[in-house]
Each structure stands twice: as structure tokens, then as C-alpha cells.
Amino acid sequence: MRGVPVLRARSPVAGLRRRSLGPFGVLAQSVATTAPAGAMAAVPLLVAADAGRDAPWSVAVAAVLVGLVVACIAVFARRMAAAGGLYSFTAKGLGAGGAFACAVSVVVGYGLLVAAALVGASWYARALVERAWADVAGDTTLIGVAVIVVLAGAIAACAVRGIRLAGRVMLVIEGFSIALILTVLVVLAVRSGGSGSAPPVPDSSGFGGVAAGVLPAVAAFIGFDSATALGVEARRPFATVPRAVSVTAVGAALLYLTATVVHLAAPGVLPALTVAGTLGGSGPIALGAWAPLLLDAGIIASFSACTLAALNTLVRVLFSLAREGVAPALLGRTHRRHQTPAAAVAVTVPVLAAAPVVGTLAGVPPQALLGGLLAVSAVGFLAAYLMVCLAAPRFLARIGELTRGVVVVAGVAVPALAAVVVVALVTATGPLLPVVVGALVLAGVVGWFGLRRARPEALAGMGVYDETTTADVHTGSAR
Numbered sequence: 271m272r273g274v275p276v277l278r279a280r281s282p283v284a285g286l287r288r289r290s291l292g293p294f295g296v297l298a299q300s301v302a303t304t305a306p307a308g309a310m311a312a313v314p315l316l317v318a319a320d321a322g323r324d325a326p327w328s329v330a331v332a333a334v335l336v337g338l339v340v341a342c343i344a345v346f347a348r349r350m351a352a353a354g355g356l357y358s359f360t361a362k363g364l365g366a367g368g369a370f371a372c373a374v375s376v377v378v379g380y381g382l383l384v385a386a387a388l389v390g391a392s393w394y395a396r397a398l399v400e401r402a403w404a405d406v407a408g409d410t411t412l413i414g415v416a417v418i419v420v421l422a423g424a425i426a427a428c429a430v431r432g433i434r435l436a437g438r439v440m441l442v443i444e445g446f447s448i449a450l451i452l453t454v455l456v457v458l459a460v461r462s463g464g465s466g467s468a469p470p471v472p473d474s475s476g477f478g479g480v481a482a483g484v485l486p487a488v489a490a491f492i493g494f495d496s497a498t499a500l501g502v503e504a505r506r507p508f509a510t511v512p513r514a515v516s517v518t519a520v521g522a523a524l525l526y527l528t529a530t531v532v533h534l535a536a537p538g539v540l541p542a543l544t545v546a547g548t549l550g551g552s553g554p555i556a557l558g559a560w561a562p563l564l565l566d567a568g569i570i571a572s573f574s575a576c577t578l579a580a581l582n583t584l585v586r587v588l589f590s591l592a593r594e595g596v597a598p599a600l601l602g603r604t605h606r607r608h609q610t611p612a613a614a615v616a617v618t619v620p621v622l623a624a625a626p627v628v629g630t631l632a633g634v635p636p637q638a639l640l641g642g643l644l645a646v647s648a649v650g651f652l653a654a655y656l657m658v659c660l661a662a663p664r665f666l667a668r669i670g671e672l673t674r675g676v677v678v679v680a681g682v683a684v685p686a687l688a689a690v691v692v693v694a695l696v697t698a699t700g701p702l703l704p705v706v707v708g709a710l711v712l713a714g715v716v717g718w719f720g721l722r723r724a725r726p727e728a729l730a731g732m733g734v735y736d737e738t739t740t741a742d743v744h745t746g747s748a749r
Contacts, residue, residue: 282593282734283353283502285604286586286611287432291503293510295437299500300518302440302579303383303493306525307447307572308390310455311565313490313526314533321483324476325530328483333523335484335690336491338683339655340516342662343495345676347512351501352735354590355583356654359498361733363661363668367718369732372657373591374714379650380584381622383493384577386643388626391573392417393636398566414630422623425578429585429615432608433503436578443575448525450568455529459536485693489644490526492651493576494518496583501735581622585614595728596721645703646710649694656687 318325343359352358357376361369395417396410428436497514501507585601589611592602605612629639659680666672695704721729 283590285602285609286353286502286589287609288502289505289507291433291437291500292505293513294441295434296497296500296504296510297514297517298437298441298444299433299579299582300494300497300514301521302444302575303496303583304491304518304522305387305444305493305572305576306490306522307444307451308569308576309490309522310448310451310525310529311569313486314530316486317483317530318533320486321479323534324480325483325534326527327480329487329523329526329530331480332484332487332491333519333527335488335683335686336494336519336523338679339659339687340494340519341679342659342676342683343498343515344512345662345666346658347498347501347515348508350735351504351507351511352590352733353499353502353586354733354735355499355501355587356495356658357587358590358733358735359665360654360657360661363663363665364657366729366732368657368661370596370718370721370729371714372654373587373596373732374710374717375650375654375657376587377584377650378710379492379647379654380496380580380587381618382643382647382650383580384584384618384622385625386640386647387573387577387580388418388421388623389629389636389640389643391421391570391577392626392630393640394566394570394573396636398563398570401566402563411630411633414636415627418623418626418630421574421577422619425574425581426615426619428578429581429619430605430608430610430612432610433500433582436582440575440579443571447568447572447575450564452525452528454565455532459532482693482697485690485697487526488652488690489648491519491522492648493580493583494522495655496579499583499586502586581615581619585611585618588614588618590734594732594734595725596732642702645694645698646706649691649703649707650710652687652691652694656684656691659683659687 313329314325317328321328343356346359346362350359350362354373355376357369357373360372364372392414396414399410399413428439495515497504497511497518501511504510588597588601589604591597592599592614601611601614601617603613604610625643626639630636663672663677663680666676695707698704718729
């Protein structure tokens with residue numbers, strides 16, 4: 271006869287507000303981090319530059335690849351409720367080494383995504399000011415810095431106040447932004463009738479072009495997994511978290527395909543939506559006075575929601591690492607009233623806001639700053655997705671539930687993701703991206719060996735998740 275499992279008196283992630291977030295709040299987390307509103311305006315242009323008129327195929331292939339990752343994430347999300355998200359999942363399949371590598375990748379991915387979203391909001395805010403008040407004297411550098419500082423303070427306050435408030439804010443903002451950009455897309459496409467003066471989209475460039483277009487298309491999906499860090503706080507996490515991840519991926523794919531088809535039908539529409547197209551004039555389509563201002567406002571809102579969502583995930587990952595003893599214990603402290611990782615918020619926000627502020631004051635073009643941050647962030651995300659896919663079949667084999675379908679999914683996803691990472695590094699413009707990624711890998715290796723020497727027990731214990739406690743059994747509060 272098997273013994274009765276011994277229940278803990280206290281959950282390893284105690285301090286977070288357990289089982290308080292409904293399905294829409296969980297969904298808002300993944301949707302806002304992905305920021306489809308902003309991606310719709312830029313991704314088709316980037317994909318079409320490589321794939322030409324075959325751009326929809328590149329987006330479709332990227333969507334299928336992301337779907338394979340979703341399937342691997344669901345293997346864990348249906349069985350575990352963890353604040354560490356992807357790295358906690360990876361620990362159950364790849365052990366301490368894989369968990370640490372995934373944790374570093376996730377922290378880099380979400381940390382730089384926060385910084386990049388701050389830059390994006392600042393960039394479009396400057397464009398809005400220049401458009402609305404064309405006679406403003408001087409440049410708008412200080413306005414851009416002010417936007418970064420104010421937005422960083424606002425998202426920090428929302429993150430401390432609680433995920434329920436943040437979820438409502440993000441859902442409203444991102445829903446408004448998506449609806450606004452879709453409306454303007456359709457109106458401008460109908461108005462242009464495909465007869466704008468913009469250069470036509472290049473012809474199909476064959477298999478090589480489709481393959482090259484997959485890279486920017488996959489990058490547009492990054493962050494769809496962020497709901498996995500809300501497993502502790504979500505009601506019915508084994509249902510709501512995998513559902514939020516899959517709905518976000520499917521919804522983003524449909525939006526990107528729609529925007530790509532519009533771009534092919536009316537090539538002048540999307541260039542007119544971008545900052546680059548609008549700062550220099552009215553673009554190839556006569557937009558009128560209302561469209562550019564509304565679009566700038568919508569994309570600023572989308573970047574703001576992305577900043578808050580990415581921060582929410584980042585601080586929960588750091589909270590989990592701190593509870594395991596891998597990160598400083600300070601980061602594991604929560605707000606007494608709001609039950610959020612307030613200490614991690616207080617530490618990370620000033621650091622993540624500093625890079626955009628310094629870069630802006632130094633005169634780095636916002637497009638270069640945004641592109642650089644997003645490129646490194648995307649490599650971090652792709653590496654984390656690769657490790658989760660590698661861990662899924664090993665986890666199921668360990669618990670005796672391995673199926674042929676999961677083996678096939680992981681067998682396709684792992685080499686495909688590895689290929690995307692290699693292509694990203696090889697095709698990077700200049701040596702900066704490979705050098706930065708190499709430096710981060712080296713720092714991770716040094717950190718791993720340092721922890722192995724100083725805290726081997728902490729590494730061995732990576733992957734903590736919310737567990738049923740004695741209080742749950744007595745009160746019936748665990749769901």
C-alpha cells in the first residue's frame with residue numbers, strides 16, 4: 271500500500287495572492303506581452319522584405335512553429351502552477367542545468383522586452399508631439415525621456431497594486447489598440463484601393479525567401495507564454511493558463527495574416543502606419559488629420575500594456591528564483607497588503623528604465639535602440655522555447671505519460687527553433703548581436719559555476735511550484 275503524501279504547511283511560493291485572477295486577466299497578460307497591435311503595423315513589412323508576395327506563407331509557417339511550442343508548454347501548464355513559468359517547467363524535464371539556462375534566457379528576454387517597450391512608447395510619443403504640434407521648437411529628446419520615466423513609474427505602481435488591476439488595464443488598452451488599428455487598416459486599404467504610389471511588394475522569392483521571412487514573423491509572437499507565470503494567482507490554472515497561451519498565439523496569427531494580406535493588396539497602407547513613414551510626411555496615402563494621431567495613440571497604448579505585462583512576468587520569475595535561493599533573497603519579498611513581488615519591482619524598474627534613458631540622451635536613434643533591444647530579447651525567448659520543447663517529452667517519460675504525438679511535436683520544434691536562432695545570429699547586421707549574445711552566454715556560464723560552488727542545494731531545488739497545503743485541505747480553498 272502506497273503511503274499518503276505529506277502536505278506542506280506553507281506553499282513554496284507563499285506571499286502571492288493565490289487563485290485570485292479570472293480567465294480574462296490571465297488572457298490579458300499574454301495578449302499584452304505579445305503586443306499584436308504594434309506588431310501588425312511592422313511585421314508584414316519586415317516579412318515581405320524577405321519573402322515578397324509569399325509573405326503569408328512565412329507568417330503561416332511561423333504560426334505553425336509557435337503552435338508546436340504551445341503544445342509543449344501545455345504539457346506542463348496542465349500539470350503545474352508555477353510563478354517561474356518556463357524555467358520551472360524546464361526543470362522537471364532537463365534538471366538544474368536546463369532550468370538555469372532557461373531562467374537566464376527568460377530573464378534576458380522579458381527584461382529587455384520591458385526596456386524595448388519603454389523605447390517604443392517614447393518613440394511614438396515623440397512622433398505624436400511632432401505631428402500634433404509641428405511648430406515645437408527644438409527636438410523632442412527630453413519629451414522622450416520624460417515619457418520613459420513617467421511610464422516606468424506608472425507600470426511599477428500598477429505592478430505593485432496587483433495583477434487583477436493590471437489585468438483589467440491591459441485588457442482594455444490592448445483591446446482598444448487592436449480595434450483601432452484594424453479599423454484604420456481597413457479604412458485606408460479601401461480608400462487606397464491598391465492604387466497608392468508606394469512601391470509594389472516584390473515578387474515571390476521562393477523557398478529561401480519564405481524561410482528568411484519566418485524569422486521576423488516568429489519574433490512577432492514572443493511573449494505569448496507570459497501567462498505561465500500567473501499559475502499561482504490564476505483561478506483554475508490548469509485550464510486557464512494553457513487556454514490563454516493558445517488563444518493568444520492563434521489570435522496573433524490571425525491578426526498578422528490579416529495585416530499581411532492587406533499589405534499585399536494595398537502596399538501603401540502599412541508604410542503609412544509606421545513612424546518612419548509618417549514622420550517624413552503624409553506617406554503614400556492621404557491619411558487625413560485624424561488617422562496618424564489615432565494610430566500613434568493606439569501604438570503608444572499597446573507598448574504601455576506590453577511594458578506592464580512583461581514586467582509582471584519578469585518580477586514573478588525573479589521572485590521564484592529568489593525563493594529557491596538562486597537569486598538574492600530580497601527579490602522574494604512580497605507586498606504585505608497587495609501580495610505582489612514588490613521588492614523585485616522596486617529593484618528592476620529603475621535598472622530597466624536606465625538603458626532607454628541613457629540611450630535616448632546619448633542621441634541613439636530610437637529605431638536602432640528599439641531594434642537592438644528586441645533582437646537580443648527575441649534570442650532569449652527563442653532559446654527558452656527551445657528548452658521547454660526539449661524538456662516536454664523527457665518530463666512525460668519520467669512520469670510515465672509519454673505519447674508519440676509529443677515526441678513528434680518536440681522533434682520538429684527543437685531543430686526548427688535552433689535553426690531560427692542560428693539564422694538570427696548569422697544574418698544580424700554587424701557583429702553587435704552575436705557579441706552581446708555571446709557575452710550573456712558567458713555570464714550565464716560563470717553564474718552557473720559560481721552557484722554550483724556556493725549554493726549547490728539551491729540549483730538542485732530549482733523548479734518550485736504551488737503545492738496543496740494543509741490549510742487548503744482544511745478549508746477547501748485549493749482549486
